[in-house]
Amino acid sequence: MTRVESILEDTFYTECMAKIDAREEDRKFCRHNFQHFVDVARITYILMLESGAIKKFMEENNLNLKLAKELIYAAALLHDIGRWKQYDTGEDHADVSAGLAVEMLANTGFNDSEINVITTGIREHRRMTDNMSLLGEHLYMADNLSRICSRCATRDECYKFDEMETGRRMLIY
Numbered sequence: 001m002t003r004v005e006s007i008l009e010d011t012f013y014t015e016c017m018a019k020i021d022a023r024e025e026d027r028k029f030c031r032h033n034f035q036h037f038v039d040v041a042r043i044t045y046i047l048m049l050e051s052g053a054i055k056k057f058m059e060e061n062n063l064n065l066k067l068a069k070e071l072i073y074a075a076a077l078l079h080d081i082g083r084w085k086q087y088d089t090g091e092d093h094a095d096v097s098a099g100l101a102v103e104m105l106a107n108t109g110f111n112d113s114e115i116n117v118i119t120t121g122i123r124e125h126r127r128m129t130d131n132m133s134l135l136g137e138h139l140y141m142a143d144n145l146s147r148i149c150s151r152c153a154t155r156d157e158c159y160k161f162d163e164m165e166t167g168r169r170m171l172i173y
């Protein structure tokens, strides 16, 4: 089993996914389910390949392509894992997700420097800021690109619609 597959089998990961599902049962806006996590993983990887950022990411962190892909997928599959806690306490889910990810990543065989790269990206994924890590920047873009806002019935009520459409135009059109 790969380390990424081990994350998906992790008991606490499954518990967190179930908590998010329960709290989003009646949510009319985008949900933070497994489909979203996989979409963000695939889009992040594609963006980094297409832009060439993957090369810099590999050099900066001394990774081959297989390891780089593993870190990208691990980050994307965990980037919203603490969303349930934001519903419960109001805490920023990016910080919570990064915190919860540490133990899951350690339990599934990631070393300290890999955990640092992944959790930094997770912590940064909510907004574009100066001096972001390459992974954080691409997770942010992939997160926005993963939503099909133009076909969404609730887009007029969605606080993220303008930000996401702007991002989409910058990248695709």
Ligand SMILES: [Fe+2]
Pocket (backbone or CB within 6 Å): 079, 080, 093, 094, 125, 126, 143
């Ligand atoms: Fe998020």
Ligand SMILES: [Fe+2]
Pocket (backbone or CB within 6 Å): 032, 036, 040, 079, 080, 143
């Ligand atoms: Fe997300």
